[in-house]
Amino acid sequence: MIEWLASTQQAVVGGVLVWASAFKLVHRNASAAARRSVLARITGKEHAVGAYRAVGVVEALIGLLLLAPPVLVVEAYAAAALSSCMLGYLAYGKVKAPDAGCGCLGDKEAPITARGFVRAGLLVALSLLAVAGSGWWPTERPLATIGLVVVELAVFAALSPELDHRWLFPLRRWRVRMSHPLAGTEVVVPLESTVQQLVKSTVYQSVVTQLSSDLLDHWDEGEWRLLAYAARTPSGPATAVFAVPRLAYRPDDVKMAMVPAEQEALV
C-alpha cells in the first residue's frame, strides 16, 4: 500500500513541477510575471527574467526525471530539496515583499498567502513520500492510481490562487446568477440619488458658491426630501435648505430657502 502510494507520488510531483516550469519557460507573460514576483526583489529587476527561466529549467529537469523511468531515489530527494527552497522563498517573500506575488504557477498576480505555504509544504511531503517508491508507474490498481493522481492535482489547483479565475470565480458567478444574495435588500430611494438630482438643479447651481459645508442634515417630508447645507452669504452665515422631489426625477422643481443663522437661533 505504502509502496503503491509512494510510487504514484513520482508522477504527481513530477507533473506539478513540469506544469510550473512550462509556465515559466513558454508562457508569453512569463517575463512580466518574473518582474512582478518576489524573485525580482532578490535578484534585481534586470536579472529577474533570467533567474526565473533558470528556476524553470531546474523544475523542468527534476520534473521530467521524476516522470520518466528509471526511478532513482535521488530524483525524489532533489524534488524535496527544490520544494523546501520554495518554502524558504515564500517565507522570504512574505516578510520582505508582502505585496509581490510568488509567480509560481501562473501570470495572475496573487500575493503570498497561507495557501501558497500549504501547497509548497504538500510538495515537500509528497516528494519525501516518493523517496519510498521503487516502481516507476504502479501496475496494480491502474484506475485507483489515475484517480489518486487526478485528486492530488486538483488539490494543487485548489491551493493555487493563480488559478482561481479558472474555476473559483466562474463558480461564484454561477451561484450569484442562480440566486443573488443581495437581491432581497430593502427598496428605498437612496440619499445619493437625491443628492445627484439636487446637483443637477439650476437652483443649486446658482447658490453652490455660497455653500460652505457638505450635507448637514436630511429628512423626508411627504413627497419631498429635504437637504440642509451651511452657507456663507454676503449678509452672513445661513442655512440653505433644499426640497427635492423624492420619488421622481424633476430637478427643475427643486426649491430652496436661505435661512439666516440669526433667525434659526430663535427656534
Next chain:
Amino acid sequence: MVTPQAPLNAGPDILGRRRFLSSAVLGTTATVITATTIGSVAPEAVADPKLDVEAGAPDPNFVEGRITGIAGGLLIVTGSDRTINQIHLTKATSVWKLRPTTSDAAKVGDGLYARGVRMPDGTLAADAIWLNIVNLQVHITSIGRSVMHMDHRGDRIVGHVVSGTTAAVYNSTPAVSDLSLLQVGRHAQVIGAWRPDTNEVDLATVYAAA
C-alpha cells in the same frame, strides 16, 4: 410629518429645527419669515473663494489624519506626516460617517478629512469633515448575504452592505438601492466608511457596470 431619517441623533432640538426649515422651504406654515426663497442668486455677488495656496505647498484650509484626542468640541488630529492639528466643530459643520451625521459620531481612532477656515490661533474651524471615508478601486471576488468581498491590489477587503444606506450606481445612472446587478469578477469603485484598524468597510456607494 417628519420621518425620523436619522433616529440615532434626532433629538427634540433636531426635530424642531427640521420642522422650522421644512416650513421655510415648503411654506407649510404662515409664520415664515424673511427667508429668501429664491430661484437664483447671482454668483458674482459672492467673492470668489480665494485660492492663495502656492503650488506644492500644503493647503492650510485642509487637514487629514487620525483623531488622537477629543476635548470639548475640539478634535486633536495627527496627520500622516505627524503634524498635529486642532479642529473646531460648530453647528454649521457637516459630519459624514457613512452618512451625514452629527459631531458626536467622531471617535478617537477615526480617520479624518476636514475642510474649513484656518483661524489666527492655528486651529481649523471646520466647514465639513469626513470620517473614515475611503474610495477604493476593487474587483468583486465574492458576494454573500449582506457582504461583498473585494480585492484591492491584492488586499482583501470585506464590504458590509448597510440596509437603507448602501446604494449602487450602474453605468452612471441615478443611484438605486438594488444591489442585485453586482457581479463576481467585475471591477467596481467603492465609497465607504472604513472600520478603523480592520480590512472592513461599510459600503456607502458602489459604482459598477451592469
